[in-house]
Amino acid sequence: MEYSKSKLKEEKVFKDPVHRYIHVRDLVIWDLIGTKEFQRLRRIRQLGTTYLTFHGAEHSRFTHSLGVYEIVRRIVDDVFAERPEWNKEDRLLSLCAALLHDVGHGPFSHSFEKVFQLDHEAFTKEIILGETEVNAVLSRVDKSFPKHVAEVIGKTHENKLVVSLISSQIDADRMDYLQRDAYFTGVSYGHFDMERLLRVMRPREDQVVFKQSGMHAVEDYIMSRYQMYWQVYFHPVTRSAEVLLTKILHRAKELNRQDYPFTYAPLHFYSIFQEQYNLADYLKLDESVMLYYFQVWQEEKDPILSDLCRRFVNRDLFKYVEFDPAKEYRKHSELEALFKKAGIDPEYYLVFDSSSDLPYDFYRPGEEEERLPIYLLMNNGELRELSRESDIVDAISGKRRTDHKLYFPADLLNDDSSKRNIKRQIRSILEI
Incomplete structure (x- = not known):
């Protein structure tokens, strides 16, 4: 039997807290799960620094990726199977794209990408198309198959229906992470009736649509997404941890630029610091490696790197106040000057952070992120x-919500004999 249609002698199942069981019968899927690039996702948390806010949020991108695969498997094997609009030849393509959609994520994904100006989607494409175990498995299906999988994940594939299963305003990716993240953080916001959503899904030429009778299940999903973003993903304490993480990486990068003699050399970071990295270097970095450096850098002679790492490792996070940059830009300049006078570097210890989300939007051509609407x-x-x-x-459609915070180390603003008046001024401005 050709590889693309080969089945395991006996179905494999993964016990899962969200979907109960994840079923694998296809040999291709089983082989992909066993690749070292996919197994690496066990060492990358799904929610980055969120575990410092919600202690249960220790789940990995590995578990999420399996969950997305399982949702797509149920859609293509159960919901779409006998629909004339669905081409069964697209089944394996859909399953592989679902499983591999996050394979290029780095440690503490978004903070890490921001500092080093990396793109996990570019690494996902490189893993699928490069000299990797993942590529070797996909190429056994067909020499052009890796390219098709990469195009689905990159949203450039001509089959828009398959793309919409993985990437749309209501897709398998979101359906898994909302429920999974709610489960592991212990909140109730992310739960919605997925069984009902799956029952009312219908394939169309360009995207998945939903029967009118299931409109309330779709509403429930969108409100769950809205609540999860503001109660979990944009939680100010999580953002404080991300600020610390970002500043640690910035400081290490700057010290490397200055030829600082690290006691514990950042061997895993050198190629990224110098922007001469390759895929092999990138894949060696996971969260256990990064946390090792944060642990040992507490002993570095550089007081800023040492202090920031101590704070992150021991969860001694920055405090925050509400801050509107449009109205309070003069206040920010004044605070920067006072921080310098107090001997506290504002580059690392006075940090503005903004979070913004658009929970649902109808299609707007030319926007930075073009969003296909959800159709009934x-x-x-x-x-x-x-x-x-x-x-x-309709009440929330097209309405972007933004939240601004100013982060700082409150403990460094306590009175001391030499800088008492300056720190008192700072506390007065921050109203703490």
């Missing part, structure tokens, strides 16, 4: 954009 399939066969039918969704 009406009883007469007509497609109607969701916010035109739902008052709840």
Whole structure:
């Protein structure tokens, strides 16, 4: 039997707290799970620094990727299987793209990418197309198969229906992470009726649509997403940890530029500091490696790097106040000057952070992120954009919510004999 259609002699199952069981019958999927690039995802948390806020959030991108695969498997094997609009030849492509959609994520993904100006999607593509175990498995299906999988994940594949299963405003990726992240953080916001959503999904040429009778399940999903972003993903304590993490990496990078003699040399970072990295260097970095450096850098002679690492390792996070940069820019300049007078480097100890989210939007050509709308399939066969039918969704459609915070180490602003007046001024401005 050709490899693409080969099945395991006996179905393999992963016990899962969200989906109960994750089922694997395809040999291709089983072989992909066993690759070293996919196994690496066990060593990368799904929610980065969120475990410092919600102690249960220790789950990995490995578990999430399996969850996305399982949702897509249920869609293509159960929901779409006998639908004339669905081409069964796209089944394996959909499953592989679902499983591998996050394979390029780095440690503490978004903070890490921001500092070093990296793109996990570019690394995902390189893992799928490069000289890797993942590529070797996909190439056994067909020499062009890795390219098709990479195009689906990169949202450039001509089959927009398959792309929408992985990347749309209501897709398998979001359906898994909302439920999984809610489960592991212990909050109730991210739960919605996925069983109902799957039952009302219908394939169309360009994307998945939803039967009108399932509109309330779609509303529930969107509100769950909205709540999870503001109660979990943008939690100010998590953002404080991200600020610390970002500043540690900035400091290490700057010290390397200055030829600082590290007691514990950042061997795993050199190629990234110098922007001469390759895929092999990138794949050697995971969160256990980064946490090792943070642990030993507490003993570095550089007081800033040492202090920032101590704070991160021991969860001695920065405090925060609400801060509107449009109205309070003069206050920020004044604080920077006072921090310098107090001997506290504002580059590392006075940090502005902003979080923004657009929970649902109809399609707006030319926007930075073009969003396909969610369509309802009406009883007469007509497609109607969701916010035109739902008052709840219409109320939040197109409305971006933004939250601004100013982070600082409150303990360094306590009175001392030499800088008492300056620190008192700082506390007065910050109203702490």
